[in-house]
């Protein structure tokens with residue numbers, strides 16, 4: 077309570093004292109709708125306060141205001157191989173956690189391609205450009221930290237996923253692998269013995285790969301793409317290792333209601349849900365009518381924006397339509413193509429206003445792929461879910477949702493319709509899932525400030541204090557050998573060795589007398 081009051085007062089003070097507009101560069105290069113939504117959340121909040129925003133994005137931000145300048149990198153859609161997210165491919169060979177190295181190198185390449193993009197080059201080439209803060213989405217590659225180095229201003233990372241080892245490692249020492257994972261892990265704490273070993277092994281092999289492969293790769297690109305820009309501005313290039321760990325803040329798309337309650341560095345701020353607009357937009361008239369007229373509630377089904385409808389096998393589409401047709405509920409299915417023989421209670425939408433549907437009191441169930449944005453939205457609006465994870469962090473999101481008691485998991489398979497039927501019956505007949513999600517929704521909303529306001533506050537704080545050095549973890553200044561007390565261990569080892577030598581010398585000095593005695597004894601016997 078006192079804490080809440082203090083934060084409230086502090087906010088009031090800051091808002092009244094510092095409303096000067098600043099210039100921000102926002103970089104969200106991932107060619108994906110959900111990442112675009114996260115970027116929009118940042119941009120929308122900064123524009124709200126009247127700041128000047130430059131937005132590097134592969135998708136256009138619609139209805140832009142004059143204080144927004146967009147830098148188009150839509151060619152990023154050609155950089156990422158999309159066969160990875162092909163449904164058929166994933167059904168035949170589900171490899172959710174493998175290929176860590178492959179994914180990491182692919183994402184480094186994406187950052188390089190974004191930096192090399194003609195439109196971005198034009199921005200970087202202009203030595204008159206100036207920014208007060210750079211806000212970049214962190215997608216595994218650290219090289220995008222160099223935007224802030226070029227413009228010599230504070231860097232803020234946005235982590236698109238829950239609190240994890242990788243995002244903490246940007247601003248502090250890595251958390252203990254005995255109870256923390258990274259975003260691609262397949263299990264949550266508490267770990268079994270084998271899971272704990274696997275996590276430790278991953279941490280060690282990641283560090284090894286970072287040292288041998290990732291950092292040298294990024295460093296080479298840094299020398300090629302960034303150092304000339306610094307020279308052009310008459311500045312000496314700092315070493316890359318300094319650039320990548322120079323962030324002032326991590327703004328995490330995370331919250332304890334959806335993630336874990338880990339002790340966090342002072343400059344890690346959980347602002348999960350900031351991308352959701354505070355006011356729910358009204359539904360289109362026809363959709364409102366469909367939802368209001370459903371006597372037994374509405375089931376909303378969407379597999380997100382990455383899985384394309386053309387990849388769905390025909391027999392699965394047919395089985396799902398048959399299953400939905402047998403239900404008493406109305407089903408709204410977000411699917412990009414027309415389907416033949418759609419039952420009366422099923423409505424196919426090419427595009428769905430997801431927040432407005434989930435917010436509707438008639439919505440009783442959400443069948444989802446378990447992407448982080450959908451997971452956050454389902455808690456935000458308090459709707460229980462059946463989740464069908466297919467890619468990336470969806471597996472861990474769904475594991476957590478099931479463990480929290482508001483979701484059921486259904487595996488992607490050829491018999492998915494039969495399994496889904498069982499899960500739907502359980503969900504609709506057992507009230508515990510709905511109760512649980514309402515509890516979590518209360519926890520999610522019960523914060524001293526709304527996530528959007530918190531975002532605006534911390535960005536302003538970083539600008540006002542030029543990088544908020546007072547928030548940085550002292551651990552970054554302490555080398556590994558000191559953190560592990562290896563110097564103490566070395567000292568103890570030396571002391572032990574010296575003692576051993578001393579004792580041996582002492583022993584040797586005493587021993588001759590002893591042997592004399594022994595010889596005398598022997599002599600006597602003889």
Ligand SMILES: *[C@@H]1O[C@H](CO)[C@@H](O)[C@H](O)[C@H]1NC(C)=O
Nearest residue numbers: 194195196197198199201304
């Ligand atoms: C940016 O500058 C580099 C040389 O510093 C030049 O090769 C490149 O063509 C320029 N690009 C644009 C788009 O201005």
Ligand SMILES: *[C@@H]1O[C@H](CO)[C@@H](O)[C@H](O)[C@H]1NC(C)=O
Nearest residue numbers: 225228229230314319322543
């Ligand atoms: C580190 O960040 C500060 C501001 O927070 C900035 O002025 C400085 O140029 C950055 N240094 C490097 C090496 O990026």
